[in-house]
Amino acid sequence: MSSLQFDIAHLLAGSLVLASFMMLYQDRLYALLNVYALHAGVLALSVAWQAYVQHAPHLYVTALIALVFKAIIIPVALHRIIKRLGIHREIENVIGIGLTMMAGIGLVALSMVVMLRVTPGADALAREDLAFALSVVLLGLLIMVTRRNAVSQVVGFMSLENGLVLAATGAKGMPLVVEISVAFSVLIAFIVIGIFLFRIRERFDSVDVQALDRFRGERR
Amino acid sequence: MIAVALWSVAALLALAPAGVVLSTRPRGSTILYGGCLIATSTLCVTALSDLLYFPHLTPTATLPIGLPWLGAHFRLDALSAFFLVVVNLGGAAASLFALGYGQHEDSPGRVLPFYPAYLAGMNVVVLANDAFSFLVAWEFMSVTSWAMVVSHHREDGNVRAGYVYLLMASFGTLALLLAFGLLASGAGYDFDAIRASHPSAALTGMVVILTLLGAGSKAGLVPLHAWLPLAHPAAPSHVSGLMSGVMTKVAVYGFVRIVFDLLPEPVWWWSIVVLLVGGPTATLGVLYALMQRDIKRVLAYSTIENIGIIFTGLGLALAFKAQGLDWVAALAFTAALLHVFNHALFKSLLFFGAGAVLEVTGERDMEKLGGLIHRMPKTAFAVLVGCVAISALPPFNGFVSEWLTFQAILLSPQLPNWGLKLIIPAVGGLLALAAAFAAACFVKLYGISFLGRPRSDVAASAHETDRFSLSAMFALAALCLVAGILPGLFIDALAPVSKAMVGNVMPHQTGLEWMTIVPIAESRSSYNGLLVFLFAALSGMAASSAIHRLASDRLRRAPAWDCGYPDPNPAIQYSASSFSQPIRRVFGSVIFAAHEIGEMPQPLSPAPARLTVDMRDLIWDALYAPIAKVIGVATERINMLQFLTIRRYLTLVFAALIVLLLVVAL
Numbered sequence: 001m002s003s004l005q006f007d008i009a010h011l012l013a014g015s016l017v018l019a020s021f022m023m024l025y026q027d028r029l030y031a032l033l034n035v036y037a038l039h040a041g042v043l044a045l046s047v048a049w050q051a052y053v054q055h056a057p058h059l060y061v062t063a064l065i066a067l068v069f070k071a072i073i074i075p076v077a078l079h080r081i082i083k084r085l086g087i088h089r090e091i092e093n094v095i096g097i098g099l100t101m102m103a104g105i106g107l108v109a110l111s112m113v114v115m116l117r118v119t120p121g122a123d124a125l126a127r128e129d130l131a132f133a134l135s136v137v138l139l140g141l142l143i144m145v146t147r148r149n150a151v152s153q154v155v156g157f158m159s160l161e162n163g164l165v166l167a168a169t170g171a172k173g174m175p176l177v178v179e180i181s182v183a184f185s186v187l188i189a190f191i192v193i194g195i196f197l198f199r200i201r202e203r204f205d206s207v208d209v210q211a212l213d214r215f216r217g218e219r220r
Numbered sequence: 221m222i223a224v225a226l227w228s229v230a231a232l233l234a235l236a237p238a239g240v241v242l243s244t245r246p247r248g249s250t251i252l253y254g255g256c257l258i259a260t261s262t263l264c265v266t267a268l269s270d271l272l273y274f275p276h277l278t279p280t281a282t283l284p285i286g287l288p289w290l291g292a293h294f295r296l297d298a299l300s301a302f303f304l305v306v307v308n309l310g311g312a313a314a315s316l317f318a319l320g321y322g323q324h325e326d327s328p329g330r331v332l333p334f335y336p337a338y339l340a341g342m343n344v345v346v347l348a349n350d351a352f353s354f355l356v357a358w359e360f361m362s363v364t365s366w367a368m369v370v371s372h373h374r375e376d377g378n379v380r381a382g383y384v385y386l387l388m389a390s391f392g393t394l395a396l397l398l399a400f401g402l403l404a405s406g407a408g409y410d411f412d413a414i415r416a417s418h419p420s421a422a423l424t425g426m427v428v429i430l431t432l433l434g435a436g437s438k439a440g441l442v443p444l445h446a447w448l449p450l451a452h453p454a455a456p457s458h459v460s461g462l463m464s465g466v467m468t469k470v471a472v473y474g475f476v477r478i479v480f481d482l483l484p485e486p487v488w489w490w491s492i493v494v495l496l497v498g499g500p501t502a503t504l505g506v507l508y509a510l511m512q513r514d515i516k517r518v519l520a521y522s523t524i525e526n527i528g529i530i531f532t533g534l535g536l537a538l539a540f541k542a543q544g545l546d547w548v549a550a551l552a553f554t555a556a557l558l559h560v561f562n563h564a565l566f567k568s569l570l571f572f573g574a575g576a577v578l579e580v581t582g583e584r585d586m587e588k589l590g591g592l593i594h595r596m597p598k599t600a601f602a603v604l605v606g607c608v609a610i611s612a613l614p615p616f617n618g619f620v621s622e623w624l625t626f627q628a629i630l631l632s633p634q635l636p637n638w639g640l641k642l643i644i645p646a647v648g649g650l651l652a653l654a655a656a657f658a659a660a661c662f663v664k665l666y667g668i669s670f671l672g673r674p675r676s677d678v679a680a681s682a683h684e685t686d687r688f689s690l691s692a693m694f695a696l697a698a699l700c701l702v703a704g705i706l707p708g709l710f711i712d713a714l715a716p717v718s719k720a721m722v723g724n725v726m727p728h729q730t731g732l733e734w735m736t737i738v739p740i741a742e743s744r745s746s747y748n749g750l751l752v753f754l755f756a757a758l759s760g761m762a763a764s765s766a767i768h769r770l771a772s773d774r775l776r777r778a779p780a781w782d783c784g785y786p787d788p789n790p791a792i793q794y795s796a797s798s799f800s801q802p803i804r805r806v807f808g809s810v811i812f813a814a815h816e817i818g819e820m821p822q823p824l825s826p827a828p829a830r831l832t833v834d835m836r837d838l839i840w841d842a843l844y845a846p847i848a849k850v851i852g853v854a855t856e857r858i859n860m861l862q863f864l865t866i867r868r869y870l871t872l873v874f875a876a877l878i879v880l881l882l883v884v885a886l
Contacts, residue, residue, distance in 0.1 A: 110878070113885040141874045145867065 005053050009125055012046035013132035016166060017108060020139035020159060024104050025097045029082050029090060029151060033075050036155050040070035043162045050169045053125070059169055066165065074158065074190060081197065082151060095146050107138040129170025136163030148208055154193050161186045221270050222279040222296045225304065225347060228263045232256065232340035239333035249322040252332050253315045256339060260311035263343060267304030270296060275716030280349060287352050290409055295349035298716040299481065302557060303346045303473040306564045309699075310466035311339045313692050317572045318458040320688030324579055330371035331456055338364040338462070342470050351400035351409040355393065358474070362389035362438075365467060368459045369451045381450035388437050388447040395434035396474065399427045403482060414482045424483050428490045431478045432497065438471035440524045441531060442501040443839045448524060449508070453516030453584070457575020460516060464523040465568035469560050472530055479538070480553075480721040488542040488637050494535030499647035502528030502654035507807055510661045510800045511835060514584045515574045518665055519567065522610065525654055526563040529625060530556050532647055536628045537722055539640050546724035548631045551739050553722045554714050555624035561710065562617040562703060566609040569696040573603035576685040576693070577669065581678040586665065586796040591674040595682040600670045602693035607662040609700040612655050615753035617703035620737070622655060623747060627739045657803070664799045673790040705749040708737050797833070804833070813838055 019039040026032040044067035051059030082088050095103075111134035119127050140160025144153050235255050242248030270277075278297040286292040296304075318335075325331055341361035348354040366389065370382035400409065407417035419427070437444035452463050479490070505524030512518045533556025540549035576599045577592060578584055593600040609616035612623075629651070632644035674680035684690075703710055708729030715725040729737050736748040808814035812835040821827040864872070 107878075110881055110885060114881050117885060138877075141870070141877070145871050145874050148867065 006125055009046070009049055009053060010128055012042060012049055013129055013166060013170075015042045016046060016162070017132050017135050017139070020136050020143075020163075021101070021104055023143055023155070023159060024100050024139065024146075027097075028088075029149070030079070030088055032152055032155055033078050033082070036159060037071050037075040039159055039162060040066055040075075043165060044071060046166060047169045050129075062165065062169060066162075070158065070162065078151065078155070085151075085197070087149070087151070090149060100142070100146055104139055104142060107142060108135040111135045111138055126170050130167055133163045133167035133170060136160070136166060139163075150193070150197050150208075154190070154197075157189070157193075158186065221266060221274065221277070222281050222294060222347070224266045225263055225296060225343070226281060226283075226294060228259045228266070229340050229343045229347070231259045232336040232343070235259070235336035236333050236340070239336060240329070243329035243332040249325065249328050249332060250319060252336065253318045253322055256336050257312055257315035257319070259336075260308040260315060260339060264305055264308035264312055267296075267301045267308065271298060271301040271305060271713055271716070275301070286350075286356070287409070290350060290352060292353045293349035293410060293412075294344075294347045294353070295411070296347065298720050299473070299476065300346050302714065302717050303469065303560075304343065306469050306561055307339075307342050307346060307466050310462055310469075310564050310568050311342075313568050313572075313696055314458040314462045314466075316695070317461070317575070317689050317692035320686035320690075321456075321458055321572075321575055321579060323686075325456065327371065331368055331459070334364045334367045334371075335459070338368065338459075342467060345470050346473055349411045351404060351411070351414075354474075355397060355400065358396065358438075358470075359389075359393050361467065361470065362386075362393065365455070365459070365463055366451075368455045370454070371456065372454065375454070377450070378454040381447070381454040385447045385451035388444065392434045392437035392444075395430045395437070397434075399430035399434060399478065402427050402430070403478075411482060418484065421487065425487070425490070427483060428479055429493070431475055432493065435471045435475035435478075436497065436531075438474070439468045439527045439531070440501075440505075441497050441527060442504050442524065443843050445501070445505070445524050446837075446840055446844055449512075449517050449520040452520040452523065453514065457516070457571055457578060460519075460575070461568040461571035464520060464571060465564040468523060468527055469564055472527070472534075472556075472560055475531075476534065476721065479534075486538045486542040488539060488640060491535045491539035491542060492639060492643060494531055494538060495643055495647050498528050498531035498533075498535050499650035500528070501525070502532065503650045503657070504528075504811070506654045506657040506661055507803075507811060510657055510664070510803055511808065511812065513586050513796045515577065515586055515589075515665060515669060516571070516584055518586075518661065519570050519574060522658065522661065523563075523567060525658060526559065526567070526610075528654065529622060529651060530559050530563070532556075532651060533559060533621075533625050533628070535647075536625070536632075536644065539635065539637075539644065540628070540631075541722050543635050543637060543640070545631075545634060546722060547726075548628055548634070549722040550718045550724040550726050551624060551631075552628035553718050554711055554726050555621050555628060557714050557717060558624065558707070558710060559618075559621035562609070562621050562700070565696050565700050565703065566606045566616075566618060569606040569693055569700065570603060570610065572689060572693050572696070573599055573606060576689050577682075579689075580682045580685060581676075583676065583678055586668045588676040589669040589674070589679045590672040590676075590790065590793065591670075591679060592682055593670045595674075595679075596684045598690050599685055599693065602690070602697045603670065604666060605697040605700055607666045609704065611659040611662045613659070614747075615701070615704045615749045615756060617700050617707070620704060620707040620747070620749065622651070624739055625651065627745060631740070660800075660803065664796060668794070668796045668799065672793045675790045675793070701753075705753045706735055707747075707749055708732065708735055711737060804835075808835065811838065812836060 016039065019035060019042050022035045023032060023039065026035055044063045047059055047066055048063040051057065051063060112131050115127060115131035115134055119130060122130075137160050140156050140158075140163055143156030143159060147153050147156060235252060238255075239248075239252050242252045245251075275298045278295055280296075281294045283292045283294070322328070322331070338361060341357050341364055344357035345354060345361060348357055366382055366386050369385055370378055373379050373382070402423055403414050403417075403419065405423075406419060407413040432441070433444065437447075440448040448468075452460050455463060479486070502525050505521050505526075505528055509518045509521035509525065512521060533552050536552035537549045537556065540546070540552060574584070576596065577589065580596065581589065581592075583589060605616070609618045612618040626648065629644055629648035632641060632648075635641050635644070674682075711726055711729045715728075719725050726739060732738060734748055735750045736746050738746045804812075804814055814833060814835040817830075817832045817834060819830040819832075821829060
């Protein structure tokens with residue numbers, strides 16, 4: 001593998017992490033969705049590059065799925081949901097942006113240390129890819145933890161799943177069926193959560209998950 | 221041999237589902253208990269013939285059940301054969317008793333399906349030759365007996381008894397599981413492989429402690445006894461007899477099998493642990509028994525005492541064996557096994573007697589009984605035999621085994637180890653105290669329940685129990701007498717067991733003149749149960765005929781307790797509490813923190829004077845209550861986790877993930 005190919009793969013995976021960081025500090029829902037679309041686009045590019053590098057044509061299919069579903073259909077659908085719910089003006093932040101970013105940096109460092117330590121035998125591309133993928137997964141979890149709005153939690157979950165797809169394509173020889181099943185399960189989760197959102201909204205006039213907690217009579 | 225045994229166990233297992241159907245039929249319990257009687261008798265005869273005629277054969281069998289790569293291994297050696305005899309003799313007697321007693325069960329569906337399964341479980345424990353089958357059968361035995369403990373779940377306290385029992389049984393199985401896990405680390409679960417392995421000294425020490433905890437909690441060693449006096453009385457009486465008389469012996473079997481058979485040569489400190497648990501168990505058990513008013517609880521606490529005596533015998537055997545005195549070890553081991561057999565006989569007999577009294581009067585409280593010797597004379601006679609035997613009075617069997625234990629204790633000066641030399645006489649003192657208390661305890665049980673005047677209407681209107689129950693009691697009473705006057709036969713039958721476990725045997729006993737038994741040497745000590753019996757019988761007959769000849773034979777009834785004023789109220793008689801009051805005053809204030817609260821009304825006040833005794837179970841307060849409290853507090857804390865917000869759950873998952881990654885990274 002030439003060093004240029006390696007560098008480009010590195011660049012694309014790094015951009016994905018950067019996009020995750022951008023999602024961390026978006027406090028408006030539309031902006032969050034736009035960054036998520038960017039995130040998915042970068043993922044599609046990265047997967048397509050992996051397909052080219054690894055000479056694995058089935059990865060182009062994965063890239064196409066990522067592009068069509070994750071970068072276009074899901075953001076558009078979420079846009080419509082937000083509009084219908086009338087929550088496009090909501091601003092939410094649980095922890096301060098500075099603190100969240102610091103935690104994110106710590107997570108990236110942690111995933112680097114873990115991955116470089118546990119995969120000394122793997123080839124360099126796979127190692128870097130796995131380290132970035134783990135960072136994306138952890139950042140996705142961090143987004144879910146720091147948000148209160150159900151829609152942004154869904155977005156956090158989807159970005160976490162992008163990290164999984166990145167990891168799956170980084171390792172050579174992953175069959176297409178695994179990726180398709182992962183993508184499909186995310187779609188199902190998206191539908192279920194979408195329906196769930198409307199049900200919550202119907203009952204509580206809000207998609208803030210604190211309404212659920214108040215309903216259960218628990219203190220925060 | 222082993223095929224017959226396994227088929228009989230299979231028959232018992234097959235009877236268990238049949239019990240579900242039979243419990244709805246009018247003659248169902250008769251058919252079921254009859255079937256159990258046949259199966260257990262077959263097993264008993266098989267095991268007895270194996271022990272007497274083929275003690276050196278150890279037939280084995282492997283069935284393709286259980287763990288797929290292991291199978292279920294069974295083995296019938298001398299030790300298994302002896303314990304099979306004990307289990308099935310008790311099982312057969314209980315089945316015979318239940319042919320009559322079981323007719324009066326109000327909810328047979330709660331007892332009948334579990335009874336044969338319980339018998340089968342105990343048999344499989346004794347036959348098992350791999351750790352997996354052993355533990356499964358052990359747990360099976362616990363669970364089926366638990367089901368019968370809670371069969372009368374509407375009665376006060378029975379559900380709590382079942383709960384405590386289940387907890388303690390799980391604890392015991394856990395300890396045994398860990399013990400087998402340690403043993404299997406080098407060998408695997410097959411007992412033959414464990415025997416051939418050479419575990420390290422530290423590992424064997426841990427196995428001994430774990431086995432003592434596991435088997436001891438089932439047998440009722442202090443301080444793991446708390447469940448026993450709750451659970452044993454709560455079951456139907458024939459099951460109580462089995463639990464007290466037989467299941468505790470299965471626990472003893474587990475201890476002997478692991479410590480004497482599976483582990484290599486003993487180390488002297490094992491015996492110190494066993495002795496320091498056994499001696500206090502005997503004394504404390506019988507002191508608890510003395511303080512009770514409930515007949516079945518007295519019997520359950522007395523079981524703890526006898527388990528203490530048995531474990532003391534086993535501890536002595538370990539001590540002498542570790543110090544190279546094989547022949548004394550054989551004496552102590554034989555004494556312990558003989559006591560296992562004897563206690564199975566008389567404790568079953570006494571529980572059956574208590575069951576008969578409970579059936580006709582509906583009363584377990586001694587303070588409500590009295591005068592039963594006139595209303596149920598045959599039961600009273602059988603129970604009298606049991607009481608004399610358990611009090612270790614010659615010529616009955618209890619005396620022989622306790623006397624043999626004391627013979628071993630008296631040989632302790634020959635031990636080279638100073639620690640043992642000092643501890644064993646102290647333990648002997650505790651056993652002697654326990655024997656004296658046991659006599660007092662059973663004088664109280666018999667005197668208050670069967671003698672005197674009836675203290676309640678139900679006691680006054682009692683009648684004799686049915687013939688099946690009586691025949692079971694009389695069969696056990698006859699065996700008590702036979703084992704008491706011909707102990708040599710029983711000692712010789714135990715020789716192969718002792719040979720296999722401690723490597724030596726007691727001197728051959730049969731063939732000595734007048735059936736004397738000589739444990740060590742004629743010059744040292746000997747005992748002749750037959751002569752004692754003949755002397756007691758002849759002098760008793762002579763005395764009674766002399767009295768009948770010389771005194772007036774006219775029956776005369778005069779008011780009893782006519783001291784000062786004749787009160788017709790039977791409550792003025794000596795009561796169970798008043799009988800035990802002197803002993804309570806001497807020992808109770810320390811051991812039970814007992815104190816008396818007297819309420820004396822003011823002069824001219826019509827209020828009655830009251831005397832109440834407040835007693836606490838200090839072991840419960842010091843050991844069990846704190847554990848329960850800690851668990852309660854901890855669960856309350858953890859319970860908060862069940863009501864967190866969604867985000868907090870996510871945060872918890874996230875934090876756990878981060879921690880795990882940090883562990884990997886560092």
